[in-house]
Amino acid sequence: MDGVRSHTIALLVDNEAGVLARVIGLFSGRGYNIESLTVAQVDGSRNLSRITVVTSGTEMVIEQIKAQIDRLVPVHKVTDLTIGGPSLERELALIKVASTGEKRVEALRLADAFRARVVDSTSQSFVFELTGSTTKIDAFIDLMKGLGLVELSRTGVVAIARGAEPL
Amino acid sequence: MAQLQMTGAEIVLKALADQGVDTIFGYPGGAVLPIYDALFKQNNIRHVLVRHEQGAAHAAEGYARSTGKPGVLLVTSGPGATNAVTGLTDALMDSIPIVCLTGQVATHLIGNDAFQEADTVGITRPCTKHNWLVKDINDLARVMHEAFYVCKAGRPGPVVVDLPKDIQLQTGPYVPPTQVQHKSYRPQIKGDLNKIREAVELIANAKRPIFYTGGGVINSGPAASQLLREFARLTGYPVTSTLMGLGAFPASDGQFLGMLGMHGTYEANNAMHDCDVMINIGARFDDRITGRVTAFSPGSKKIHVDIDPSSINKNIRVDIGIVGDVAHVLEDMIKVWKSKVYRPDKEALGEWWKQIETWRGRNCLRYRQTGDIIKPQYALQRLFELTKGPNTYITTEVGQHQMWAAQFYGFDEPNRWMTSGGLGTMGYGLPAAIGVQVAHPDALVIDVAGEASILMNIQEMSTAVQHRLPVKIFILNNEYMGMVRQWQELLHGGRYSESYMNSLPDFVKLAEAFGAVGLRVSDPTKVDDTIREMVDIKRPVIVDCLVDKNENCFPMVPSGAAHNEMLLGPEDQANVSEAGAALV
Ligand SMILES: Cc1ncc(C[n+]2csc(CCOP(=O)(O)OP(=O)(O)O)c2C)c(N)n1
Numbered sequence: 001m002d003g004v005r006s007h008t009i010a011l012l013v014d015n016e017a018g019v020l021a022r023v024i025g026l027f028s029g030r031g032y033n034i035e036s037l038t039v040a041q042v043d044g045s046r047n048l049s050r051i052t053v054v055t056s057g058t059e060m061v062i063e064q065i066k067a068q069i070d071r072l073v074p075v076h077k078v079t080d081l082t083i084g085g086p087s088l089e090r091e092l093a094l095i096k097v098a099s100t101g102e103k104r105v106e107a108l109r110l111a112d113a114f115r116a117r118v119v120d121s122t123s124q125s126f127v128f129e130l131t132g133s134t135t136k137i138d139a140f141i142d143l144m145k146g147l148g149l150v151e152l153s154r155t156g157v158v159a160i161a162r163g164a165e166p167l
Numbered sequence: 168m169a170q171l172q173m174t175g176a177e178i179v180l181k182a183l184a185d186q187g188v189d190t191i192f193g194y195p196g197g198a199v200l201p202i203y204d205a206l207f208k209q210n211n212i213r214h215v216l217v218r219h220e221q222g223a224a225h226a227a228e229g230y231a232r233s234t235g236k237p238g239v240l241l242v243t244s245g246p247g248a249t250n251a252v253t254g255l256t257d258a259l260m261d262s263i264p265i266v267c268l269t270g271q272v273a274t275h276l277i278g279n280d281a282f283q284e285a286d287t288v289g290i291t292r293p294c295t296k297h298n299w300l301v302k303d304i305n306d307l308a309r310v311m312h313e314a315f316y317v318c319k320a321g322r323p324g325p326v327v328v329d330l331p332k333d334i335q336l337q338t339g340p341y342v343p344p345t346q347v348q349h350k351s352y353r354p355q356i357k358g359d360l361n362k363i364r365e366a367v368e369l370i371a372n373a374k375r376p377i378f379y380t381g382g383g384v385i386n387s388g389p390a391a392s393q394l395l396r397e398f399a400r401l402t403g404y405p406v407t408s409t410l411m412g413l414g415a416f417p418a419s420d421g422q423f424l425g426m427l428g429m430h431g432t433y434e435a436n437n438a439m440h441d442c443d444v445m446i447n448i449g450a451r452f453d454d455r456i457t458g459r460v461t462a463f464s465p466g467s468k469k470i471h472v473d474i475d476p477s478s479i480n481k482n483i484r485v486d487i488g489i490v491g492d493v494a495h496v497l498e499d500m501i502k503v504w505k506s507k508v509y510r511p512d513k514e515a516l517g518e519w520w521k522q523i524e525t526w527r528g529r530n531c532l533r534y535r536q537t538g539d540i541i542k543p544q545y546a547l548q549r550l551f552e553l554t555k556g557p558n559t560y561i562t563t564e565v566g567q568h569q570m571w572a573a574q575f576y577g578f579d580e581p582n583r584w585m586t587s588g589g590l591g592t593m594g595y596g597l598p599a600a601i602g603v604q605v606a607h608p609d610a611l612v613i614d615v616a617g618e619a620s621i622l623m624n625i626q627e628m629s630t631a632v633q634h635r636l637p638v639k640i641f642i643l644n645n646e647y648m649g650m651v652r653q654w655q656e657l658l659h660g661g662r663y664s665e666s667y668m669n670s671l672p673d674f675v676k677l678a679e680a681f682g683a684v685g686l687r688v689s690d691p692t693k694v695d696d697t698i699r700e701m702v703d704i705k706r707p708v709i710v711d712c713l714v715d716k717n718e719n720c721f722p723m724v725p726s727g728a729a730h731n732e733m734l735l736g737p738e739d740q741a742n743v744s745e746a747g748a749a750l751v
């Protein structure tokens with residue numbers, strides 16, 4: 001569709017029962033898609049959690065998504081990191097590869113090139129830990145597919161704006 | 168300072184009283200018995216026993232719409248809560264502030280599929296503005312006060328407070344409303360002044376302007392309606408209103424073009440289509456209003472005032488979006504207009520009114536009362552003439568009769584018209600009328616009904632009789648789900664699949680069975696007498712008004728059509744596009 005673009009949106013919300021369900025329910029109920037979603041408490045004293053959602057849509061749809069989220073009662077703040085100036089996005093993946101011989105050596109060599117860490121190894125397998133942009137992780141996973149990829153766990157995107165200003 | 172200690176049930180009632188609640192609508196059950204027990208021991212708050220929880224929700228809505236205060240209902244867990252869901256959704260769609268208190272199984276049983284357990288906060292999350300499950304007695308008073316704040320603040324809506332039975336029985340602290348402030352929820356009330364200035368300049372330079380006003384004007388309070396009248400008078404511009412906004416601007420005023428939208432007037436819809444500046448005050452560009460969005464008022468600059476930021480640019484892109492409360496924004500607009508000494512463009516406005524008068528000249532609501540069958544429009548016109556006044560309140564069910572009521576009953580004041588707009592809930596009108604009558608004991612409250620809709624909550628007749636609420640039910644009985652039949656005629660080759668109302672009850676006997684009064688009229692010459700008789704009876708009355716079974720509601724903008732492609736009567740053939748046929 002015309003002008004459809006991926007946006008990374010960061011929310012500060014009250015860390016209370018049901019808050020994630022409210023956000024997710026809004027997306028499913030109104031037909032918006034979620035490409036990635038992460039959530040964790042970030043401020044224990046004020047009991048706040050941060051949710052990072054990657055979604056896509058035209059400019060009008062993205063505006064609508066932000067306005068809809070903003071009117072949820074436990075939402076304190078909504079920021080679109082994609083249009084709000086330079087920002088950083090990272091994902092972490094744990095990648096299990098089971099292979100022997102040539103393939104095992106090649107997997108290890110590529111992991112090194114991607115700066116993936118080996119966090120577990122047996123004689124037939126490795127678990128790699130890789131941090132980076134979504135595209136970097138996608139690229140590494142693509143390479144591992146031919147080298148014995150058996151299992152994958154990804155965090156989804158977390159993001160933050162560059163510079164001194166807080167959200 | 169020693170805090171006031173009381174039981175959870177007492178905290179609930181104390182919070183209601185401190186929030187100014189005088190009446191609640193409810194139905195008891197196991198999970199709310201402690202609250203019913205506390206109710207029994209006090210006399211601050213009146214309880215109106217309904218006959219179905221959906222009725223309680225609509226009654227609370229009627230109470231809220233006619234008073235501007237939140238309506239309150241109290242229901243039990245499980246089926247009590249699920250029965251209230253239609254009313255909650257209705258209130259969400261029409262932005263009506265209601266507080267729904269639901270009983271819940273004891274906290275240690277939650278999640279165990281206990282008797283009459285339902286995940287009430289889960290079920291009601293998408294149909295409330297916000298909801299709470301109170302799991303700690305120390306939170307109860309705060310949550311009660313927050314619930315009232317949230318349902319009223321910004322764009323109003325329904326809220327649910329789910330109350331486990333053990334919490335109702337525990338003892339805990341009470342805090343008054345003055346000591347509770349919501350930590351983050353602060354909707355914007357004042358509009359951005361720069362945008363307001365920009366908007367007023369655009370308004371002042373308009374050649375073919377129109378005010379398009381909605382339920383937001385009513386929700387903002389009586390001051391908003393006064394300010395709208397003042398601004399309209401200053402400018403001399405035409406005003407149209409959505410279904411939800413009727414009464415905010417007087418129907419009897421020459422500047423009023425009638426309702427717009429799917430069954431709106433020819434002049435209102437054409438003026439919307441051809442205007443050069445559209446001033447949307449508290450309406451939301453709903454699909455019943457816009458018709459085909461790509462053909463909606465193509466040549467106009469659009470200003471949109473709305474308290475809900477998500478309403479702006481949702482369906483229609485606007486040129487100036489102003490987030491704020493209608494009364495505050497109108498007040499600022501008028502100030503700017505006066506301080507800049509703006510004057511409307513007399514000549515252009517004269518031309519525009521001339522054009523509007525030719526549209527008006529089509530007399531789009533005309534009908535002919537001939538022969539010995541009552542035309543529904545005639546019955547409503549007579550009802551209006553014989554009952555109009557500031558102390559008359561009209562509710563409706565959903566269908567053709569609802570649209571005819573909107574077209575033929577003129578409202579000069581806000582808060583006199585309660586109808587289910589966004590959700591279109593058949594069964595709304597009778598319980599809503601009960602809520603209105605409770606709030607206004609001396610008023611004349613009439614539910615304009617269809618014979619199909621009225622059967623959806625007819626059990627509330629018992630409520631009316633028990634509480635001596637002299638509501639009047641005026642059934643336009645066409646023996647059809649008329650609106651369904653109309654669409655089947657227009658879009659499905661006249662195949663009236665399941666829309667004939669077979670085996671109808673005898674409504675006169677039905678009224679009598681409930682201990683109310685039943686009247687029937689089928690002769691056009693007797694309509695006036697029947698209406699007078701209905702008004703004179705100081706008890707609940709059902710009037711079974713037998714009307715023309717085949718009458719359709721015009722004008723009509725068929726689904727997927729543009730405003731200037733209206734059907735004015737049966738002689739106009741509907742030409743519905745394939746895309747339009749898929750719309751509701
Ligand atoms: C709860 C509910 N179910 C179904 C509908 C769909 N519907 C809209 S109008 C209508 C017919 C209403 O018939 P009646 O009350 O007799 O009114 P009339 O159109 O004949 O005036 C129906 C079934 C609805 N609006 N609400």
Ligand SMILES: [Mg+2]
Nearest residue numbers: 617618647649
């Ligand atoms: Mg009917």
